[in-house]
Amino acid sequence: MYPDSNAGVGHCPTKELFMTVRRPIRAMAARLLALLLVFVTVTPPGFAVINPFDQPIDQTKKHHAVLTLRVTAVDPKEKQITARVTAVTTGAFAPTDVRIQVGDAADQALFSLGVGQILVAFVGKKRKGHEEELLCYAGAGNWYLGRMSELSKPDQWQWNEIGDPNSMGGIFNGSATRLAELMADIAAGRDFFPAKPAMQFRLARELGAFTKASRGVALVDLDGDGRLDAIATSESGVRAWLQRDDLAFADATAALGLAGITAASSVAMADVDGSGRTALLLDGVLWQRSATAFMPSARLPPIAGLLSATFADVDSDGWPDVLAGTATGPRVLRNPAKADAPFTDATSRLGLDRPDYGGGQPGMITAVQDWDGHGGCALFLGARRPLLLLRGKDGGFHPVTTPELECAPADDGGRTGGAVIGPLWQTAALSVLVPRHGGFSLLVPEQKRVLDYIGACNETSEYSSRQLWTLAEDLDADGNSDIYTASGAADVSDVCHLNRGYGSFMRPMKQDDQIFPAAGHGGGSWGVAAGDVNGDGAVDLLLGGTDGHVRLLINESLKLRTNLDESAVLYLTKVAKARLLAVDLVGARGAIGASLRVTDQQGRLVARRECGGNGVAGSWSSGPSCLAIREAGAYTLTVRWSDGAISAKTVTIDSDQVLMRRITMERPPTAR
Numbered sequence: 253m254y255p256d257s258n259a260g261v262g263h264c265p266t267k268e269l270f271m272t273v274r275r276p277i278r279a280m281a282a283r284l285l286a287l288l289l290v291f292v293t294v295t296p297p298g299f300a301v302i303n304p305f306d307q308p309i310d311q312t313k314k315h316h317a318v319l320t321l322r323v324t325a326v327d328p329k330e331k332q333i334t335a336r337v338t339a340v341t342t343g344a345f346a347p348t349d350v351r352i353q354v355g356d357a358a359d360q361a362l363f364s365l366g367v368g369q370i371l372v373a374f375v376g377k378k379r380k381g382h383e384e385e386l387l388c389y390a391g392a393g394n395w396y397l398g399r400m401s402e403l404s405k406p407d408q409w410q411w412n413e414i415g416d417p418n419s420m421g422g423i424f425n426g427s428a429t430r431l432a433e434l435m436a437d438i439a440a441g442r443d444f445f446p447a448k449p450a451m452q453f454r455l456a457r458e459l460g461a462f463t464k465a466s467r468g469v470a471l472v473d474l475d476g477d478g479r480l481d482a483i484a485t486s487e488s489g490v491r492a493w494l495q496r497d498d499l500a501f502a503d504a505t506a507a508l509g510l511a512g513i514t515a516a517s518s519v520a521m522a523d524v525d526g527s528g529r530t531a532l533l534l535d536g537v538l539w540q541r542s543a544t545a546f547m548p549s550a551r552l553p554p555i556a557g558l559l560s561a562t563f564a565d566v567d568s569d570g571w572p573d574v575l576a577g578t579a580t581g582p583r584v585l586r587n588p589a590k591a592d593a594p595f596t597d598a599t600s601r602l603g604l605d606r607p608d609y610g611g612g613q614p615g616m617i618t619a620v621q622d623w624d625g626h627g628g629c630a631l632f633l634g635a636r637r638p639l640l641l642l643r644g645k646d647g648g649f650h651p652v653t654t655p656e657l658e659c660a661p662a663d664d665g666g667r668t669g670g671a672v673i674g675p676l677w678q679t680a681a682l683s684v685l686v687p688r689h690g691g692f693s694l695l696v697p698e699q700k701r702v703l704d705y706i707g708a709c710n711e712t713s714e715y716s717s718r719q720l721w722t723l724a725e726d727l728d729a730d731g732n733s734d735i736y737t738a739s740g741a742a743d744v745s746d747v748c749h750l751n752r753g754y755g756s757f758m759r760p761m762k763q764d765d766q767i768f769p770a771a772g773h774g775g776g777s778w779g780v781a782a783g784d785v786n787g788d789g790a791v792d793l794l795l796g797g798t799d800g801h802v803r804l805l806i807n808e809s810l811k812l813r814t815n816l817d818e819s820a821v822l823y824l825t826k827v828a829k830a831r832l833l834a835v836d837l838v839g840a841r842g843a844i845g846a847s848l849r850v851t852d853q854q855g856r857l858v859a860r861r862e863c864g865g866n867g868v869a870g871s872w873s874s875g876p877s878c879l880a881i882r883e884a885g886a887y888t889l890t891v892r893w894s895d896g897a898i899s900a901k902t903v904t905i906d907s908d909q910v911l912m913r914r915i916t917m918e919r920p921p922t923a924r
């Protein structure tokens with residue numbers, strides 16, 4: 253499915269055909285035949301590898317004017333399209349409407365474009381002798397090459413040729429509406445659309461090695477000294493390390509009471525009752541903190557057939573519940589919100605035991621607290637037939653219609669489908685990245701539907717196999733949430749996608765295969781945790797390898813933006829001005845599942861982060877949320893706690909302030 257800008261409706265020629273107003277039967281038949289020919293002859297979407305030397309900003313510089321238009325009429329008989337100019341984002345352009353004569357080689361436009369479709373047009377090449385030429389993006393990966401019939405009639409256009417989807421897709425291949433946003437941002441000087449990665453991870457420490465494959469890992473503050481510590485699970489036991497000075501880590505497994513565990517695959521950590529003492533969840537067993545060590549607690553009933561368990565506030569009361577994927581479907585063990593009281597099975601009450609609602613279906617499961625902007629909790633179950641489930645007014649979860657996906661296990665039974673829900677396609681709305689054994693899916697809500705846009709986000713279409721689960725974090729500290737996918741398979745590389753904004757993603761290792769060290773990333777991880785281990789405002793990674801090694805990767809991306817000379821590329825110069833906010837949430841209640849938003853004075857959302865959303869395969873990320881703000885100005889930082897309580901604070905970013913600032917957010921006094 254391609255994003256298309258026709259009133260937010262996905263590109264669907266068949267639907268447009270049926271929506272067409274009554275035509276004579278013969279014309280309809282001719283149109284149907286032509287449409288079938290389009291299906292047969294149009295090249296399938298290419299890989300749209302990003303071309304760093306030809307980007308929307310380069311095309312802007314090469315043309316006299318850049319316009320956004322909206323199609324007002326399509327006349328296949330006369331081979332004409334008319335469009336209204338809705339914005340002139342660069343240069344000058346007097347006409348308010350244009351008429352496009354469509355040549356035979358471009359007549360696909362007559363059948364694939366509908367009224368309301370957004371176009372972005374680069375008009376009048378600056379190159380001598382080419383002043384009449386123009387280039388139009390019409391969504392759905394379609395670029396049209398054409399010209400003005402003569403310079404004295406700038407409103408009379410011709411489209412003569414369809415641009416090659418591979419080479420032109422390297423400029424952009426997503427939604428025309430998103431490209432129009434980029435053009436408006438270029439006009440306002442706030443554009444940020446990097447075509448080259450500016451990210452670097454270095455192997456800082458190997459914390460230890462198990463004799464068997466590692467499973468879930470965690471970055472958590474075990475001793476409450478403010479520094480993140482590490483836990484790793486494996487098929488041959490659990491180990492914990494406390495961070496000391498200078499990134500040195502000391503094994504504290506025995507001291508913390510965890511030495512007797514012979515195997516575990518998932519870990520999470522939370523203060524489940526507001527006592528100030530954290531509890532560990534290891535494979536669905538709750539370990540509560542005594543004076544020094546952790547002790548197994550009988551508060552949590554055993555979970556049969558466990559695949560993976562994590563903490564999530566599934567019932568939105570502010571207290572983290574246990575959310576588990578099992579061999580017989582999802583399970584939710586509700587936190588009683590009373591110290592020492594038992595967790596109770598709420599699976600049935602939440603509707604999750606019904607066969608068509610996930611009951612009986614094995615798969616990893618993840619949760620997000622504010623899917624719809626009104627506190628609507630969503631779950632994604634990565635079963636063979638995956639399910640996106642939203643909590644309804646009746647308190648139960650109900651499946652939402654999504655494109656048909658399959659998350660079949662690999663031939664050897666290796667799982668996949670560990671999805672992440674985050675601000676991936678847009679900052680203002682959440683979407684779901686689903687890894688699969690052959691590629692990915694990106695589920696994006698569009699009005700009342702959910703569509704899969706994975707083929708229209710540039711390098712998300714690149715080949716990948718055997719990917720198990722995904723984490724969303726801003727790995728290059730540029731303000732956009734990126735994707736790190738663990739392969740979960742020995743000798744199959746993990747995959748990183750950098751989010752460029754505007755619905756486009758880049759595979760950084762294609763341009764520079766030294767960005768991640770080969771050890772860990774290249775050998776395949778099972779466990780991945782993110783957190784700012786060294787407190788510089790850039791998120792670091794802990795990888796639990798399928799080779800049993802547990803590796804700490806320090807993020808050195810910030811070093812790439814110091815001492816820039818004049819030859820530095822535009823967007824690196826821009827991100828070098830970004831300032832970092834490390835936001836700590838105070839208190840236990842509502843922190844897991846909290847949603848952080850930063851809005852500018854015009855109300856534009858410039859950053860969003862979901863707390864505790866990266867636990868789907870049994871790893872756990874914590875520490876402050878690290879937010880990069882690229883433009884100086886006054887902002888509002890809002891926290892929506894998982895039970896709906898709201899805190900807000902004004903934050904001013906000065907371009908000459910220190911690079912990183914730590915901010916604490918407390919719950920409003922009335923909601924404590």
Ligand SMILES: [Ca+2]
Binds near residue numbers: 473
């Ligand atoms: Ca610590």
Ligand SMILES: [Ca+2]
Binds near residue numbers: 567568570571586587
């Ligand atoms: Ca709860």
Ligand SMILES: [Ca+2]
Binds near residue numbers: 728731
């Ligand atoms: Ca990023």
Ligand SMILES: [Ca+2]
Binds near residue numbers: 783785788
């Ligand atoms: Ca860091």
